[in-house]
Amino acid sequence: MADLVQHNDEIRIVSSRFGKGAASIEKYIALDGYKALEKALKMQPDEIVNEVKTSNLRGRGGAGFPTGMKWSFVPKTANKPKYVLVNGDESEPGTCKDRLILEHDPHAVIEGVLIAGLAVGSRTGYIYIRGEYRYLVDIMRKALDEARAKGYVGKNIMGSGIDFEVYWHTGAGAYEVGEESALMESLEGKRGIPRIRPPFPAVVGLWGGPTVINNVETLASVPHIMLMGGQKFADYGPPKNGGTRLFCLSGHVNKPGVYELPLGYPLKKMIYDVGGGIPNGKKLKAVVPGGSSTFILTAEEADQMNMDFDSFAKRGEFLGSGGVVVLDEDTCMVEFALRVMKFYQHESCGWCIPCREGTDWLKKTLTRFHAGGGVNKDIDNIKYLAQNMLGRTFCPLGDAAAIPTMSIVDKFRKEFEEHLEGKPCPYKMSVPEPAFA
Ligand SMILES: Cc1cc2nc3c(=O)[nH]c(=O)nc-3n(C[C@H](O)[C@H](O)[C@H](O)COP(=O)(O)O)c2cc1C
Ligand code: SF4
Secondary structure: OOOOOOOOOOOOOOOOOOOOOOOOHHHHHHOOOOHHHHHHHOOOHHHHHHHHHHOOOEOOOOOOOEHHHHHHOOOOOOOOOOEEEEEEOOOOOOOOHHHHHHHHOHHHHHHHHHHHHHHHOOOEEEEEEOOOOHHHHHHHHHHHHHHHHOOOOEOOHHHOOOOEEEEEEEOOOOHHHHOHHHHHHHHOOOOOOOOOOOOOOOOOOHHHOOEEEEEHHHHHHHHHHHHHOHHHHHHOOOOOOOOEEEEEEEEOOOOOEEEEEEOOEEHHHHHHHHOOOOHHHOOEEEEEOOOOOOOOEEHHHHHHOEEOHHHHHOOOOOOOOOEEEEEEOOOOHHHHHHHHHHHHHHHOOOOOHHHHHHHHHHHHHHHHHHHHHOOHHHHHHHHHHHHHHOOOOOOOHHHHHHHHHHHHHHHOHHHHHHOOOOOOOOOOOOOOOOOOO
């Protein structure tokens, strides 16, 4: 069980039931659970989609695609069954919010699946849970059993005449199966490698049927939207960036944790006020704004950023998955780039050459460079290798490895120069090696 944190600036919507025992169905129902489903069962599918469109809910998995629009891409009629998939693979470094939702409020995810299914005409949902989150499978299995026993899942849900099955499924511990098409391959019992697109999942997805795939937090937001109304949810955030978001604050902050804050919240305030500042009065050096796949921000940039999708898009960057990692002045950015690359090299599925070879070369070069074996031309080579992966891989994992690397070289070139000619690393950051190193 993860510890819960709180701050006065939080607006608790998705996290409103955290710590209240809502994993049990009686408590969930006492806290307005399954009321949104009851409401949705009386609505037309288009009305549900429109409510979600009004909410300006954007996918919380990383890409920030408008959820209502995604649902509207699913064809109304199809000659194959339609599916709703929950992406609970949560493996992006720095991101740990879906875990809390699945642990504290699993019925909100089930209710979100049911409402999404009513909206798109699907009668089957799958909740795909990251392999390492084994304990969450037990929680979800129990929640599904309870929901079935009370008539929210299974035959004739809530006496509506609609049959709706929801299943759980677990991964085997690969970051790549978080990518939506690889997740579908995995769910079909195959090796978790991505599919070529188009066609997109909304048209040809799981077992060839039209499929909606959404992140855990995205779907857990839906029952709240149905109850409070799309407009109210939208009003919590800036235009086109509806609602709140679970930000996972970690790294060099005094009060790390998962905080639910309105979209558009200033990053500086998040670090110094919500996160209680940097330990030992150290200065800020850099921030990973939304999981390791995002462009790194310098301290000066972090001071000016608001945490919403469009503020990042204006800079050609991404808000990402909600994983905010704070790095203090003692952090070695070369070591940090190496740590990030070790992860991507380990997680590359090996399907396409630029990613398989590029991540390996980058890991080797950065290892040598950080150990003091670098030469001047390595610095440009590191950037060149990353640049040659960008946009040239089969799925966005290649981009995810390239983007932080390029931005670290661009923004912290001086630190690479400080490591040249056999000098030992001048910085103090020392972090234990991950298991996959
Ligand atoms: C390598 C890779 C890993 C991903 N991992 C996740 C993940 O763990 N959880 C998730 O929701 N989305 C993940 N995504 C994004 C999904 O492909 C997809 O965009 C998302 O599930 C859509 O849901 P949303 O619209 O609700 O955000 C990943 C993408 C890539 C390329
Ligand atoms: S980019 Fe990497 S993870 Fe994606 S298909 Fe290619 S090798 Fe696999």
